[in-house]
Amino acid sequence: MSAFSAIGEDREIEQDEFTPGIEPQATWCPGCGDFSVLKALKQAMPEVGRTPDETLLCTGIGCSGKLNSYFDSYGFHTIHGRALPVARAAKVANPGVEVIAAGGDGDGYGIGGNHFMHTARENHDMTYIVFNNEIFGLTKGQTSPTSPKGHKSKTQPSGSAKAPLRPLSLSLASGASYVARTAAVNPNQAAEVVAEAIEHDGFAHIDFLTQCPTWNKDARQYVPYTDVQDSDEYDFDITDRQEAGEMMYEVESKLYEGEVLTGRFYKDDRPSYGEEKRATGEMPEQPLAERYFDEDVEWERCADELIDKHT
Amino acid sequence: MTDQELIWRIAGGSGDGIDSTSRNFAKALMRSGLDVFTHRHYPSRIRGGHTYVEVRAAEGEVRSRGDGYNVLLALGDSFARNPQEDAYYGNEELKPLTENFDDLREGGVIIYDEGLIDGEQVEEVGLHEKAEENGWHVYPVDLRAIAKEHGREVMRNNAGIGVMSTLLNFDTSYYEEIIGEVFNEEIAEANRKVIEQGADTAEEFDEHPALQMPTAEEPDAEQALVSGSDAIAYGALDAGCRFISGYPMTPWTDVFTIMSQNLPKFGGVSEQVEDEIAAASLAIGASHAGVKAMSGSSGGGFALMSEPLGLAEMTETPLVLVEAMRAGPSTGMPTKPEQADLEHVLYTSQGDSTRVVFAPGNHQECYEQIRTAFEIAYEYQIPTILIYDQKLQGELRNVDRSFFDRDPDPDAGSVLTxxxxxxxxxxxxxxxxxxxxxxxxxxxxxxxxxxxxxxxxxxxxxxxxxxxxxxxxxxxxxxxxxxxxxxxxxxxxxxxxGNQTHHGPEAAEYGIMTWGSHQDTVFEAVDRLNDAGHSVKALGVSDMMPYPVEEVSAFLESVEECLVVEMNASGQFRGLTQKELGRFGPKLSSLLKYNGNPFEPAEIVDGFESSIDGEDLAATNMKYVPAAGD
Structure with a gap:
């Protein structure tokens, strides 16, 4: 029997199981988009059939990082920008665990940008939700990597001279195999996208537009929005890298012109990192974490395996 | 000069086969029953640049680099930049010869490849005058021609081995046995011919040096030739470590490489990642998910691990890191040893540091203390760090094979079922x-x-x-x-x-304390000092945090004065000792060296004698810092 009996447990799962008994009520500001991420995630979990005990949620630092406090599962609230390297190693250590990482736009696209590129490139079978509110919220309103050019804040008093980062394009170029954008104001689409992302076998990145009513009052509330899959105006193949890339460029540009486009932009069914690594022979079939609980494992000894060549 | 010991240097350019030849040579001497110890000097370059490896060998215990050396096999740098032109860096082709003049003992032997280094050049650097002055025996041989005749140019190192076999009466049978193990038969045969012709060519020389190869009875116990990096990696594997994440950086790369090559065979995983922040974070993630995991780096990369290290402290996630020191600050001297990252490792990361730090003093301690590091980390849910340096990581020495005959440790510590x-x-x-x-x-x-x-x-x-x-x-x-x-x-x-190691007579007047890789060099110096009539004992400290307060206090109480030997410019270990003990300041003085080369035993002897005589060390590579109170 597996030492991890929560993994793959077959039973009915209730959305309420993901509401913690400690801090059941989130403390985000009224009107904050973050509530929608929490709700979408709770809705998606029963949908994908995963329980709190087989799920690991790793977050970064910022308002987004509080997600861990309000979502009951195994939870690791890490440090600023580093949720992805912690999360992806947990997936390598025990592939049966459902691994989800979350953070804000500063966390994921700024300080953790290098990890974002490389985790996407490696295509770990996990989900990454970026709460994108185009601002640093918890530190009280500084310009972020996704803030529009000209954005004024206490740290850029004359307006940002920098064009915003293009998160979807960056994700595609880096190697993410599922890329979507949804918005807090569109809860139905959000829950569907989160469920799809979790079910996707590879690195699934969701750029989740979460309005900040406190520090980004000037910003749009991301309404009205258009779901590109529901619109006749947009016709592209999400499995075609070039068409996806062109669409993403348009979506990113339009956001700063005031038009909110959401939907699925890219999906590629290439093998996940675990599959690739196992194929090279450098990752065992048995999950690494299992062997510490498995009394039948014969532990290798350096004295037997490695010392001969030194004699 | 002690004739019972050989200290052989093979010098050439990076890429001239210095490393592999010296390894085979050291192993051959080990198989013949000698104790061996190597010291490696190399530049931060892929090809070319003066590099040498020293092999010290004698019957009986050899536990450190020696004083200078007595035989030089100078190959010349076949990858030298513009050897015909004067350059800022000097004539690189000649450096494997000229850079090694200073340390060659009186009566020493020089064999050089006149196929690469011509007679005119040798005249220019005044080799003959120097040889006369120091009683050196100089043997120019066209090693390149011998190598080319039977194989390829890169075999000229073995032509040199052949020359040595005649001049120093070196029995090459073990060496040739190893050649047969590492090469396919065709190449091995070519190498054997090169050795043979080297030996024949040397018959031309009428005059042989007084120095002859030391010999020994075959050892009772089978020996293994290992580096500090081997010992650390093997200790980690036997400790049950099945995950490593890292980013290349000299000199930590060795441990990372050994682990990466062996983990798949041991059912584990190695991850080379984007930077050291990720490396430490991945190890935390794997450990959080139930795997015994480690990461590591050298000073610069370890700086990036500062924040994840604090995360492991705060979340009580077991984590083992290794830090391989090299000379700093910043990029410093990437291939040169120093012990100046102690404070970095003890205190980096915000908040009160809550970690355990070990500094092993030799190869055996590397193996044992990394195992202890895993035990403590996983039982107490605390990060543990093993700090070592470029010197210890690359030094090869023989260890009883039976030392490694240990059971693996699959215990994941304080984890519930x-x-x-x-x-x-x-x-x-x-x-x-x-x-x-x-x-x-x-x-x-x-x-x-x-x-x-x-x-x-x-x-x-x-x-x-x-x-x-x-x-x-x-x-x-x-x-x-x-x-x-x-x-x-x-x-x-x-x-x-009992990680601290005591050496010398218990009732001694003076003490010498050291930490990490100089331990056995200090012990050799202490033996010589006692032989010379001094009354000295030594303590090699490995537990940096939590500090062994009682044991060190007892040691310091028992001596009149204590010299603290370490390889940095600010006396970090002495400072730690004073901070932890809060007394003994007036007893503690420092002998420091930070020029990129490890202490030789004779330097510690000199440093000690100068310190008690109040003599000036200004003319040496060392610095003496007197006691200053607490």
Missing amino acids: EAEIEEAAHHNSGKFLRHEYDGEKGISPRTVPGQKGGRFLTTGNEHNPAGHISEDPENRVLQMDRRRGKFEYIREDLDEK
């Missing part, structure tokens, strides 16, 4: 209480993701027993005291292990 989780404390909402106040020895057992009923929250923020963020003052103090209170129990465990 699902059956135990059912019995354990939970919040009434079902959440496992990961960070309880009242665990035995401060340890609150953990669960791992996927275990039924084990879900918990942890965070780098201060947190309550359920892992939820808390800034409550009472909780804060309880959690801090619990985490830091583990030190008391860890200290007890470490006292049982």
